[in-house]
Every structure is written in structure tokens, then in C-alpha cells.
Amino acid sequence: MADKADSADKLTKTKKLNGFDFDGSAEEYNIPADLKPNYLWDGADLDNLKVPGLYVGYKVKPKGYNAPINISILIEATDGRYSVKQMKTDFDTKIISARFYSNNTWSTWDKLPSESSTNDWSGDNTFQKEIVAKKGLKGNATTSSTADKLKEGDQQVKGSFTLPNDNSMLRVGNDGDMAIVKKQGSQGTFVVGAGRSFIINKSDKLPVNVTDNMNKIFEVTPTGIVMANRFTGSADKLTVQDSSNTDLDKLTTDGIYKVWGVKLTNYRGGWTVYGTVAVTTYGNNIQQIVFENSDNTINVRWFSANKWTDWGVVARDNQATIWKSSQTFQGGLEISHATPFIDFHFKNSTKDFTSRIIEDIEGRLAFRKSDGSVGTILANLQGNADTATTARSPQVIGILPNQSLNDYKTPGSYSFQDGKINNSPVNNWFSLSVISIGSYNGTQILQDSNTGTIWIRGWSSTNTWTEWTQISGLNSDNKWTGKQEFSKAIVGNLQGNADTATRTGMIDISNNTNLNDLKDNGNYSCGTNNTYNSPVSRWFTIVVVRNGDYNGTQTLTDTNSGNVWVRTWSSGNQFTNWEKMSKDNTVVHNSGDQYINGRVGAKSFGGNADTATNLQLQYLPKGFHVDGIKSSGTYTQIDGDIKGLPAYPVWGIMEVTSNGNDVIQRFNVTNGADDIVFCQRRFALNEWSGWKKF
Numbered sequence: 001m002a003d004k005a006d007s008a009d010k011l012t013k014t015k016k017l018n019g020f021d022f023d024g025s026a027e028e029y030n031i032p033a034d035l036k037p038n039y040l041w042d043g044a045d046l047d048n049l050k051v052p053g054l055y056v057g058y059k060v061k062p063k064g065y066n067a068p069i070n071i072s073i074l075i076e077a078t079d080g081r082y083s084v085k086q087m088k089t090d091f092d093t094k095i096i097s098a099r100f101y102s103n104n105t106w107s108t109w110d111k112l113p114s115e116s117s118t119n120d121w122s123g124d125n126t127f128q129k130e131i132v133a134k135k136g137l138k139g140n141a142t143t144s145s146t147a148d149k150l151k152e153g154d155q156q157v158k159g160s161f162t163l164p165n166d167n168s169m170l171r172v173g174n175d176g177d178m179a180i181v182k183k184q185g186s187q188g189t190f191v192v193g194a195g196r197s198f199i200i201n202k203s204d205k206l207p208v209n210v211t212d213n214m215n216k217i218f219e220v221t222p223t224g225i226v227m228a229n230r231f232t233g234s235a236d237k238l239t240v241q242d243s244s245n246t247d248l249d250k251l252t253t254d255g256i257y258k259v260w261g262v263k264l265t266n267y268r269g270g271w272t273v274y275g276t277v278a279v280t281t282y283g284n285n286i287q288q289i290v291f292e293n294s295d296n297t298i299n300v301r302w303f304s305a306n307k308w309t310d311w312g313v314v315a316r317d318n319q320a321t322i323w324k325s326s327q328t329f330q331g332g333l334e335i336s337h338a339t340p341f342i343d344f345h346f347k348n349s350t351k352d353f354t355s356r357i358i359e360d361i362e363g364r365l366a367f368r369k370s371d372g373s374v375g376t377i378l379a380n381l382q383g384n385a386d387t388a389t390t391a392r393s394p395q396v397i398g399i400l401p402n403q404s405l406n407d408y409k410t411p412g413s414y415s416f417q418d419g420k421i422n423n424s425p426v427n428n429w430f431s432l433s434v435i436s437i438g439s440y441n442g443t444q445i446l447q448d449s450n451t452g453t454i455w456i457r458g459w460s461s462t463n464t465w466t467e468w469t470q471i472s473g474l475n476s477d478n479k480w481t482g483k484q485e486f487s488k489a490i491v492g493n494l495q496g497n498a499d500t501a502t503r504t505g506m507i508d509i510s511n512n513t514n515l516n517d518l519k520d521n522g523n524y525s526c527g528t529n530n531t532y533n534s535p536v537s538r539w540f541t542i543v544v545v546r547n548g549d550y551n552g553t554q555t556l557t558d559t560n561s562g563n564v565w566v567r568t569w570s571s572g573n574q575f576t577n578w579e580k581m582s583k584d585n586t587v588v589h590n591s592g593d594q595y596i597n598g599r600v601g602a603k604s605f606g607g608n609a610d611t612a613t614n615l616q617l618q619y620l621p622k623g624f625h626v627d628g629i630k631s632s633g634t635y636t637q638i639d640g641d642i643k644g645l646p647a648y649p650v651w652g653i654m655e656v657t658s659n660g661n662d663v664i665q666r667f668n669v670t671n672g673a674d675d676i677v678f679c680q681r682r683f684a685l686n687e688w689s690g691w692k693k694f
Contacts, residue, residue: 040071047106050084052077087112195222219255248288249308254281264290268299268311399432405444406465411436425455425468506541512621515554516575521546530621535565535578537619537638577633578618617653626665627688632658640671646679646691 040057046064049055052075059068070091077084084101088109097109163170166184169191177193192198201214246259249266257277264273267290275292286303290311298314313327335342339360343353355375356368367375397412399405401419408414414432421427426448436442440461446468447454454471507522511529518524524542526534534540536558546552550572556565564581620629620637626644629635633656640649651671657664663683678694 037072040073046073046086049073049075049086050077050101051075192220197221219253221253248277251277251279251288252281252286252303253279255279266308396431405432405446406459408432408434408444409436409442409459410434411442423465425470426453509542515542515556516569516573518542518544518554519546519552519569520544530623532621532624533575534621535580535618536563537621575631577631626654626667629654629656629665630658630663630683632656646693 037054037056040055040060040062042061044060044062046062055073055075057069057071059070061068072089074087075084082102085098087096087098089096096112098112099109100107163182166182169179169181171179175193177196178198179191180188181191182188190198198220199216200218202217203212203214205212246262247265251257257279259273259275259277262273264270267273273290273292274294275290278289278291280287288301290299292299299311300314301309301311339358341356341358344355345351346354351370354370358366358368360366367377369375395413397414399408399414399416399421401421404422406423411434414434416428416430416432418428424430425446429449431447431449433445434442441459443456443458445454445456455468456471457466457468459465505523507524509524509526509529509531512532513529514532516533522544524544526538526540526542528538535556539559540556541559542554542556544552544554551568551570553566553568556578557563558565565578566581567576567578569575617634617636620635620642622637622639622641623643624637626642635654635656636652640651642648642650645667650669652667652669655666655668664680665682666678666680668678679691681689681691
């Protein structure tokens with residue numbers, strides 16, 4: 001090549017030309033044989049070398065190179081500078097490589113084979129003739145039918161297959177997702193690619209073939225979880241799942257999982273768990289077991305019929321179990337201990353207990369507070385509780401007739417209706433509460449259900465009973481047999497005597513009162529209420545004065561007429577007839593003048609014989625039955641309301657004669673029964689005869 005472009009035979013157009021640079025175009029794209037080389041310089045950009053020619057560099061450092069190199073580059077081009085080939089020879093490595101420029105893009109450098117250097121091909125290469133190797137071959141030839149160890153299909157090696165160097169591996173699979181790798185400075189390992197599982201399967205045949213049916217027996221998941229169908233022996237360590245929030249509903253693959261500080265969802269309270277999860281599948285059913293170290297519980301649930309059951313806690317022998325949710329027991333619960341107990345922790349209290357149920361004595365349950373004192377039960381109870389202070393609707397036990405209350409020492413509530421009962425202050429219809437004090441003492445409290453009167457007594461260790469004592473009621477009548485002292489004034493009506501009483505009040509007589517029962521000291525009054533055994537029907541006062549325990553006097557005053565009546569009783573219930581007290585102007589004096597029938601000095605008598613003593617008329621209350629009239633006298637009822645006569649209603653006078661044993665009743669009709677003028681009957685041998693009508 002000439003120094004100047006004008007003398008170049010093959011260059012018709014020159015822009016610039018010197019000994020170190022060539023920039024121009026050639027009409028013909030073949031480079032002359034005598035073309036002199038261009039010299040490369042430090043920092044030269046090989047990507048910009050697109051002009052045909054030969055470029056050489058001695059110890060130059062082109063752009064992108066870190067160290068000086070000795071190279072030559074031969075450039076060929078077609079279509080101007082838009083299709084370029086560079087062939088580079090590296091004199092240091094003795095490697096020849098080439099690349100192409102097309103569509104404004106350079107390809108990567110490809111090595112060209114040579115006899116004196118090692119040749120690696122990244123793509124497929126086809127050889128038309130047999131490959132004869134003077135040395136061992138590396139890699140595979142997919143179509144090398146004559147290479148004994150490189151043919152397609154199964155390979156067999158007689159003897160060992162050795163990779164003697166570090167940083168070597170045996171990679172398997174078309175995507176290279178598994179390999180046996182030996183890195184320098186580390187032990188040999190099985191390696192799986194990112195996002196892939198490492199699985200060990202068991203074949204159904206021997207020897208193993210890729211077409212065999214295989215069952216998985218071990219797996220390492222992409223997240224590092226180790227799963228196995230079953231373990232024999234022990235596993236030193238299980239890989240911890242990386243997820244900080246694992247949904248157990250989605251953990252459905254057989255295996256054992258160690259979870260340490262992992263927040264699990266769809267698990268009890270959804271809290272952070274320290275423990276182990278075991279998953280077992282059989283068909284469409286799944287079982288999950290969580291061994292939780294945080295509260296020392298074993299928790300289990302099942303997936304069946306397309307839904308999960310609730311979590312259940314498995315109780316363990318000789319190990320305290322804490323349940324954080326309600327538990328339901330379908331069968332019995334047995335607790336064995338020297339003193340079996342159940343503890344309660346109100347509002348998650350950290351105390352040993354806030355309430356305790358304990359069998360401190362055989363056959364007895366005690367309720368204790370945290371300080372050991374007796375607790376309180378607020379509930380409906382059946383049976384007895386020795387220390388119960390608040391019990392609603394206790395079970396009531398009936399007492400049979402002919403029993404003795406001295407035999408009732410078992411704590412409880414009892415009732416008695418009618419019949420004979422011994423050692424009781426009342427005859428029938430009462431309730432009894434029994435309270436035991438220890439094993440030998442106690443109290444009985446009895447209430448008369450008819451009167452409301454309350455009685456109390458106790459027993460001691462010697463089986464000695466105190467007398468029944470009546471308890472005073474604030475809103476009921478009280479009868480004391482002993483002396484009572486009051487430090488302040490008594491307000492209200494009193495019955496009986498008080499040594500220091502300065503005044504007494506009037507007591508109203510209630511409806512249907514029998515005056516035979518009115519024996520307590522006091523002043524009484526009656527308005528329109530019905531009474532029995534009274535000489536008048538209504539509107540009267542009566543004064544009762546007792547004489548000891550068995551005798552007394554009743555003095556009755558008719559407040560309409562002013563008439564006064566008197567009678568007495570003795571031997572407890574033997575009443576005399578009512579005697580009307582005469583007024584001074586209605587009796588005959590032994591001496592002195594009196595007005596008799598309007599005349600002074602005349603004393604004439606009319607009426608009854610001197611010996612008549614029981615002809616005073618007595619008034620019966622309404623509805624009174626004549627079977628109850630056995631005392632001599634005359635009786636009537638102003639409203640005709642008398643029971644037991646041959647007719648009803650009937651008005652008249654009844655005359656009764658009695659010798660103490662036999663009684664004769666005669667009734668004279670005054671109005672109300674035209675067919676009866678007079679009737680009579682008698683009482684003898686404890687029965688009444690029939691009425692005879694006249």
C-alpha cells in the first residue's frame with residue numbers, strides 16, 4: 001500500500017490516510033495482499049473499528065481491557081459499514097475468536113477451534129466425519145455414533161467415574177436444576193436450583209428406570225422445609241419455616257415442621273407459637289398436631305368432609321395442662337389426689353387461685369377463697385352444704401308421721417304436714433331447718449306454716465337437747481312465757497301483763513273469732529265481725545283477765561244497749577254461761593221504796609219462776625251450726641242463718657237443756673217455715689238423734 005491514498009491501486013476515494021490510521025472506503029471489499037497494518041493504541045474502542053483492514057497492537061490496552069495485550073484484528077465489511085466481521089487473534093492465550101456487526105449490534109465473541117488450544121463450544125456442532133481424539137474428549141457429542149462413551153441413550157462406565165478437581169460438578173436435567181457439586185474449600189453437596197424442591201422417591205422396580213412409578217418418601221421444599229412420610233430413629237434438626245405468618249389451613253402436606261417464633265393463623269388464638277407441627281394425610285382427610293412449648297400443650301384437629309374441626313387440647317398424664325379456651329367433656333372427669341381440687345383464676349389472675357373447689361375431707365366439697373377462707377356459692381342447690389351461707393331453692397325432705405325430731409341432725413331442709421310427731425312445739429304443718437356445728441353439735445329452727453311462729457333449739461355433744469324457744473317476730477304476734485324487760489317505751493297494743501306498764505291499748509277482734517280462744521289479758525273490741533260464743537252479735541267490747549294459767553274472766557259490754565255480760569273459765573277450757581249484769585233500776589231492792597210499773601211502793605213480779613237460771617237469750621253468729629250448742633240456755637240468730645235445723649233459713653228461739661252428759665234441743669219457729677212450729681232432738685251416747693217436727 002502506498003503512503004498516500006492517491007497511489008493506492010484499489011482505493012478510488014480518499015478521506016484521510018497515514019501510516020497509523022485509515023479512514024475511507026474501497027470500491028472493492030477485498031483487501032490487497034500487500035496492505036500494510038494499522039496500529040492500535042491504548043483506549044482504542046474496538047466497537048468503532050468497522051473499516052476493512054488489518055489492525056495490530058503490541059502491549060496495548062484497548063477500551064474495556066484491564067491489562068495490556070498483544071492482538072491483531074482483521075476487519076472485513078460488506079454493504080459499507082453496516083455488515084462487519086472482526087477476527088481477533090490473542091497472541092498471549094493463542095485463542096482466535098470472531099464476532100459480527102449487523103443491525104447496529106455486535107454479537108458476542110465466538111472462539112474458533114485450533115489444534116494447539118482447548119476448544120469449548122457453547123452451541124451445537126455437527127461433524128461430517130468421524131472424530132478422532134488424540135486425547136480424551138470433554139463434554140458430549142449428541143450425534144457421535146462412533147464415540148463409545150458419547151452416544152445417545154444409556155451410558156455405562158466400567159470402573160469409577162471420577163471428577164478429580166475442585167470446583168467441579170455433575171449437573172443433571174435439561175434445565176440444570178440439580179447437581180452434585182464440589183466447591184473448593186467445602187464438602188461435596190447435592191444442590192437444587194432456585195424455586196425447586198429436592199425430592200427422594202422410591203421406585204417400584206429394580207433396577208431403577210426413569211419410566212418407573214415412584215412414591216415420594218422425602219422432600220426439601222423451595223422454602224427449606226424438610227418433609228418425610230415417617231422417621232426412624234431421631235432427627236437432630238428440623239428446618240424452621242421462614243414465613244412469619246403461616247396459615248395452617250394451607251399446610252396440608254405430610255411432614256413435621258418446626259415453628260419457632262412463628263405467628264400461625266387459623267390456630268387457636270392466632271398467636272406466636274414456639275413448637276412443632278405434624279401433618280398426616282390419609283385420603284381426603286388430614287390431621288394436624290401442634291406440640292406447643294409456649295404453654296406445654298398438645299393441640300389437635302382434623303380435616304374431614306371438606307371442613308376443619310375446632311382445635312382440641314390433649315391432656316397429658318403427670319403434666320399440668322393449660323387450656324386457653326372452653327373445653328367440653330362428653331364423659332366423666334376423674335381427679336385423683338390426696339385432696340383433689342379445681343382452681344379458678346378470675347380475670348386471668350396470677351394468684352395461686354381466686355376460688356378453689358377442694359375435697360378436703362372424704363365425701364365433702366369445700367369452696368375456698370384465695371386467702372383460704374370459706375367461699376360463697378350463688379346457685380340453686382340440691383342436697384346439703386355444711387357451710388352454705390346463700391342457697392336458693394334447697395331440696396326439701398319430707399318427715400313421715402310418728403317420727404321424733406330428736407333424730408333429725410343431718411343438715412338440710414325438712415317439712416311435716418299432718419299426723420303425730422314427737423318432740424315438736426307444734427302438732428302439724430311446719431318446716432324444719434337443721435344446721436350441724438362440727439360433728440356433735442347443732443341447731444334446729446322450726447316454723448309453724450299456719451301462724452308463722454318460729455321456734456329454735458339446739459343439741460350438744462352429750463345428745464342433750466335444749467327446750468324449744470319461740471322467736472319473736474317484728475310483724476307477728478309474740479307470746480312469751482317468761483318475763484321480758486324493755487329498756488324503752490312500748491308503742492302499740494299489748495297482750496298479757498307488763499310489771500311496769502302504765503297503759504294498755506285496745507285490740508281489735510278479727511272476723512270469725514271464737515271468744516272461747518280469747519284468754520290473754522287485754523281490752524278487746526268488736527264491730528261488725530262475726531264471733532262465736534258471744535251473748536251479742538256485734539258492736540261490743542270485752543275485758544279479759546287471766547287468773548293463773550288455767551282460769552280467768554271475760555266481761556263483755558254491749559256498746560249499743562250498755563248491757564254488761566260476764567262469764568268465767570276454769571280447767572283450761574270449761575266456760576260458764578254468760579250472765580247479764582242487772583242495772584240498778586231493773587232490780588228489786590231488799591229495802592226502800594222503788595218505782596215498779598210506775599207506782600211507788602208496789603213490788604210485784606212478772607216473768608220467770610224464782611228457780612229459773614238459764615233463760616237469758618244468747619245470740620248466735622251467722623252460719624253457726626247447732627251441733628255445737630250443748631250448754632243449757634236460750635239461743636237465736638237475728639238473720640235466720642242457722643245451720644243444722646230442718647229448714648233454712650229459719651227464725652226462732654232454741655232452748656237447750658243439759659245435765660252434763662245428755663242434751664235436749666227444742667226449737668220454736670217464729671217465722672220462715674210454715675210447716676214447722678216446734679222441733680226437738682237429743683244428744684246421747686256421743687251422737688245426735690234426728691229432729692222431730694210438730
